[in-house]
Amino acid sequence: MDDSHLAREPVWLVAANVVAWRRCGPDGSELRAGTKHFRGGAKVYVACAHWGPGGDRVTVIGRARHSSRWIVIDTATRHLHGFRPKLVHTPRALERLGETRNPEGFAAERAAEVSAELERYARRFRAATALGSPHPDRCLCHACLTGESA
Template sequence: MDESGALPEPVWLVAANVVAWRRCGAGGRELRPGTKSFKGGAKVYVARVYWGPGGDRVTVIGRARHTSRWIAIDTATRHLYGFRPKLVHTPRALERLTEAGHPHGFGAEFAATASAALEAYARQYRAEIAPFSPHPDRCLCHACLTGESAEAGQVA
């Protein structure tokens, strides 16, 4: 709410979820839950995309892992999945969006186009993490849980 008590206007953003487990470390053999800032499965809103280097980094807004406060941070696209356009009404998310310097969000059509492109980039970047390293038995990484590794022709 602003000083007059009116709710901010809803805006179109790209919503996504944080991967439950991500591969990291030497050869991608280590698994970590979620990210340092967000729990696995947390819903975040993409506020800005850095298209220059190929969409590998995005600014997201979501509830922090430990404090549940709304935060805005830059994160790797590969740590997110399920990109979709979403009309955001949440006042705290809209406040954080304004504080991050992007109060207008995306248009509905651009959000739909960007969500498809970001999903493709995220899959590509997840596949590039240790491409020649086999996944351990009963691997919990996002690619194995969703079947992306089989689609990409990786050893599962």
């Protein structure tokens, strides 16, 4: 019997939003909206973090910028903000979760710990982007818009 029609139980993941603007290019002189794969402000779900060399990459599930299809992709932690634990019910996101290294999600307490840790990592990595390079007047990068750079 085919079980694909059965609804999957909700799973705890870490939700985050893609930064509206990010600095890139030589010395962080360029601003780009969102990322290549996600619009700025898009909600994504962190399926697993790569804690190896400093937590600078995470595997996320979200709706693609151009096609609106649900995708699984590794992205830089610094391109995300507002990490928070979230009980996910969305069937398509849960389907894609099965393609990751963490198909069971997190325990509720663990999701809270991971979200706090990822927020610290993201702030640190954003601060290190184009270190020593001045921000242009009326800079729209996430750090300037939220006051992180102060």
